[in-house]
Amino acid sequence: MSQVVSDEMAEYRHDAQVDQLLAWLAAAGASTGRHKPVACVGRDGITLRLRMTRGSLYEVASTGTVSVYDRRGIRLGTVYPAYAPASGQSAMSQALTAVIRDVLTRWEGPLPRWCDVTDAGDNETGYDDHVLRGMTHPRTGAALAWVRVVDYxxxxxxxxxxxxxxxxxxxxxxxxxxxxxxxxxxxxxxxxxxxxxxxxxxxxxxxxxxxxxxxxxxxxxxxxxMGHLDDARYRRVGVPLGSGVTGAACKTVFTQRLKLSGMRWTKEGTQTIPNLRVILLSGIWGAVYGRVLAARPQPIMGGYRASEPDEIGIAA
Structure with a gap:
């Protein structure tokens, strides 16, 4: 049952996360302070113990973050995608890129300062080099000026x-x-x-x-x-110096739920729980679950439509 609902909710995660980011950007733009609002992207990996036909295998799952900071440098919130181990982490790259592009497409106000803060690992550096560096605004076609930061x-x-x-x-x-x-x-x-x-x-x-x-x-x-360790300038313009938000995401999405004593997971099972956890941690559980219920045919009982209990909240 958890997997069925997880799959259903995952269909609405992207749109709800984009809506949430747009709301935070509006709040950041209306805030007071000396900095430009910041939209900060990060990604990181974490090893998971997977159950195989014979024994176990440790592979790297991935977690991403998109955070919004107001004019005083206060983080208003973060949305999280997370994916089971996969070669090249292509699903993570696609999910992060889709969120960024849809936010840019729908955002009508002045652009925030876009930055990318990572520990400069191979997957993170590859994403910077091959995706973010060449990204253009989906409406105007103008190149995006990314601030690339190596974690302090x-x-x-x-x-x-x-x-x-x-x-x-x-x-x-x-x-x-x-x-x-x-x-x-x-x-x-x-x-x-x-x-x-x-x-x-x-x-x-x-x-x-x-x-x-x-x-x-x-x-x-x-x-x-060296080119991405200009911490004095980053502080001056209100850009985060550390990737702690992304590092913490690995712990809250995966470690606290999937790395308890003796746990082993199949690749399919590994994705079920993170689908639910990222929705919960992004603050969009109610919005996503409401869309799932609205899309389901509701039985009519005694003249009223029966609503379903939140039977999988505990699974997240």
Whole structure:
């Protein structure tokens, strides 16, 4: 029964999420503050234990977010798509793109600032490069000016990795890493200053093979993403620095419901519960369930149409 209703409700998720985002954009536009309203997109993956014919297999499911922030940088709300493991995560890409395009098509006010905040993983970077970067406005054909942000906290992890390699003294490593994290947020090329400082200390040390590999990996992460680590500018224009909303979505959509002790799922079953959870978390349960009921033929009992109980609310 849950799967039947899940499939029915999933048909109305997209339209209800677009309606919700448009309402939040209207509220953001009417708010007071010094920033332009922001529409922020994110996506991330999480491993799930799937039940196979023989044993188990761990694969990556995907969660996406589209959030709206008002002129004071306050998040008004977030809508969530989520999908079971699939090669290339094409369903997630299609769902996110469809939501963005339909919001743009229906939105009549001044455009918000569109941004994309991720941890710069392979699927996330591919979506940026192949979809968002070339996206145009569906009505006007004008190119969209996306602000692409690499998550501040993932970048900070690389700073800590550099500190642990370069400094043998733990307290000195902590002091250096904390100072570098502050430099990230300062104008004037913060990440570049971090790289220069790390290099200066690196040449004074003789590293083991393992240490050199760790240092090179962390350093390359920062070097290759410098163009998307301009945190001082992002703060100045009210763009979020972190992908915490998307990271939290992985936990609330999947971990809290599908990764309890001993749980294993088939791919088909894996999609049933997220279909319901993203509707609930997006704040559109009533709207979607109402549309499902309206689309069903209602039996007439004693002159009144019988309404059905919300029998699957607990499943989400």
């Amino acid at each position: 906290y993932h970048a900070s992890e690389r700073v800590w990795a550099l500190a642990n390699v370069v400094f043998g003294n733990a307290s000195r490593a902590v002091r250096w890493a904390k100072t570098m994290r502050k430099w990230f947020l300062r104008p004037g090329g913060g990440v570049n200053r971090v790289r220069h400082s790390a290099t200066a200390f690196r040449v004074a040390r003789t590293l083991t093979r393992v240490q050199k590999k760790e240092y090179d990996r962390a350093y390359a992460y920062l070097r290759n993403r």
